[in-house]
Amino acid sequence: MSTYQHTVSFEKYHGTGNDFIIVDATESVPDRSAFARRYCDRETGVTAKGTERTGADGVLFLDLSDRFSPPRVIMTLVQPDGSVAAMCGNGARCAAAWAAERTGATEIMIDTQAGTRHAQIGEETITIEMGAPAFDPRRVPLSASFDDPLIDTPIEGQAVTAVNTGVPHTVGFVSDVDEIDLEAIAPPIRHADAFPKGANVTFASPVDASDHTAGYRQRTFERGVEGETQSCGTGAVAVVAAAKRTGRLEADVPVDVSPPGGTLTITVPDRSPATLTGPVALDFTGELAVVAPEVA
Secondary structure, three states, X not given: OOEEEEEEEEEEEEEOOEEEXXXXXXXXXXXXXXXXXXXXXXXXXXXXXXXXXXXXXXEEEEEEEOOOOOOEEEEEEEOOOOOEEOOOHHHHHHHHHHHHHHHOOXXXXXXXXXXXXXXXXXXXXXXXXXXXXEOOOOOOOOOOOOOOOOOOEEEOOEEEEEEEOOOEEEEEEOOOHHHOOHHHHHHHHHOOOOOOOOOEEEEEEEOOOOOHHHOEEEEEEEOOOOEEEOOOHHHHHHHHHHHHHOOOOOOOOOEEEEOOOOOEEEEOOOOOOEEEEEOOEEEEXXXXXXXXXXXX
């Protein structure tokens, strides 16, 4: 079938290295999956002169309505493999920055498939509510063979805890995340039978072994990206939630979690939603070609 081609405007944002192409949802992109696969590719995807990274960790299609107070954004994240993710913490913070730039608002409501999330815009950081982490086997979800939460349980040779922080995660605590061969260890866990919808695979190590409140270092292999990302907000929240659940972290205080791309601050209170705080930056803007089936 023949095709026609037009262009759409985009902006490239990142939150601690977790980078996203942002397209206004009113733009015509008939095949969003193909668009994401094309432009997120780390070898041949979107790039700009003077930038270091090609491609992206996903495309955010954002539908903004400023008739509400605070303004609301419907966020759809299409990942590099063409799949749609229910939630992305850093993506939601980038969406909030994009909306704030257009409205001047200091509060934004982000509607995601995991629920509505409230964002607060600060001078240097953006904070997004992340909901309550869920360990229930049905909500992670785990396979029907699990009646109880999966806590510090061996999966493919690694002791992990399973938690949903908008998307499913496994968290394994190790002495040094730099010693983990993530590209070798993570895929078998990500595709394990225990996770009927797959799982993101996160490993963390305490900054100070004697004081877990001092923070954690984090590395995450993301489902849909199918590789390690520079940062993962849902993974950072999962680290703190799992640390509390397993008794590694008792204090109900903000905790810094540092993926390769920077530092995020996480709170996981007992009786209110978890929060994710960190910086957001605009990388560059431009136009991208859209190829779609020609209408007869």
